[in-house]
Amino acid sequence: MYRSHTCGELRLSHIGLTVTLSGWVQKSRDLGGMTFLDLRDRYGITQLAFNLEEEKELTEQARKLGREFVVKVEGEVIERSSKNKKIPTGEIEIKVSSLTVLNGSKTPPFTIEDDTDGGEELRAKYRYLDLRRNPVQDKLRLRNKVSLETRKFLDSQNFLDVETPVLIKSTPEGARDFVVPSRMNGGQFYALPQSPQTFKQLLMVSGFDRYYQIVKCFRDEDLRADRQPEFTQIDCEMAFVEQEDILNTFEGMIQHLFREVRKVELDAKFPRMTYVEAMERYGSDKPDIRFGLEFVDMNTVTKNKGFSIFDDAEQVLAINAQDCAGYTRKQLDKLTDWVRRPQIGCKGLVYLKCNEDGTYKSSVDKFYSQNDLAEWAKAAGAKPGDLLLVISGDLEKTRKQMGELRLHMGDELGLRNPNVFKPLWVVDFPLLEWDEESERYHAMHHPFTSPKPEDMHLINTDPGKVRANAYDLAMNGVELGGGSIRIHDREIQSRMFDLLGFTKAEAEAQFGFLMSAFEYGAPPHGGLAFGLDRLVATMGGSESIRDYIAFPKNNSGRDVMIDAPSPLDAEQMKELGIKIQ
16 A cells, blocks of 8 residues: 555544555655655645654664655654644654665755756646646646536536537638548548537437537647647537527536636626627626726827827827826836737827826827827826827727726726726627628638628618627636537528638538538537636736646647657658648
């Protein structure tokens, strides 16, 4: 028997008990007559005690152990004379009577402690060592708890867990597919699923009215902190439902998860906001509503004063940073440099300080009088002591830039508390968006999203104005999930493919199986998919999803631990009929 107890289990109530423990040596302390080792497993740390006078050979053996040696010990649980209140086992120690080295260890490339000295790339290369650290294990424990409670909730709501294929057909919509060559069907390829979209719709046609799956999805797209080439969805679909049914069901699921996992009670009813309103107020379809700094339209008070940057702009926007008029010139210059970065793309930043004495100071004083600037302050609801930050340009671009500046100011002013959670349903997205380059419409969500019934009359005459029967759940500036009521009628689905530029032959080749299924009694249905990685990271108060994935990829899509992706050998390439050009 390698262990009778774990390293996080023993307490004063176990004193006098003979136990067996196994784990990794965290650290050792040689105090002359006594030697102490900290033994670690994923449950905690237990101190081991060796007395040189009583057990000379055993103590000398213990002194030779290095960090991360794997050992098994037997001994008696005794009370510690010098207690450690920082750990649950800190009132006891093991008086060791037997020590067995199960495996030695090289000196680790970084310290395996909560505050490690290892850089990100080094820890990624030795991810199996990084995973021994408590902060990383805590994140994966959180993920496990969220997955477990998700299954509990959905099971209680009569959802069935149904697996769908991983080797599927490539489709042209959405992100790039990862493709898999088929040896048995030379010259042909599978694709890895970006989502189980068509399969879950087929399950609704099949009569499984409530489906879910915690499923791997794959998208070959550029990476960032909240993206990975392979990620996990909580994928759900329901039949005989309308939008309200779906929103109510999954509000319940998110409330359940926060209650059970984080011990946080969310609002009984999540607020809702249309896509148009979200873009006007926050410049984002996933706004962070933990704080204000909402956009103020400054067009009427800034134009026609001879300042061409505002006069020629389609949109002039401001945010009111309350009680920030004390910002120094150095701080304002730093903000200006921040918005001029290529990632943001602003040409500059205008400010207005509302001084405590009722006067105004702006970076464009020579174009605007004190009375003009007072109108700015009035439009923005600014009081003495406040600071207006102003950006101008094309409407959509300016909204996006101001949205980024708003989040940056939220961080600077400490307004984005990671332990405060504010969910928001964003609804009424556009069904389609026009792409100037390809000169055709693209689906805002995907081609199977239903138009809102009240906008159906516009589908043939003004498709750009049609709203989608779609919804996203945002929280703290993160899109946790999204979905829609689906098209379940072949004629409407065919019209949608027409709008997206598919020929009849292309639509039939790509999605004929789905449209055929619609002819055999497809029920009204809709669904929603949550990004499990994003959900868990948000619940953990993090912006990056990587530490919530056991073996993540880096920004280049590489696993530096196993060195993947990697070339295939010539024989494999020949067998698959593939040549690299």
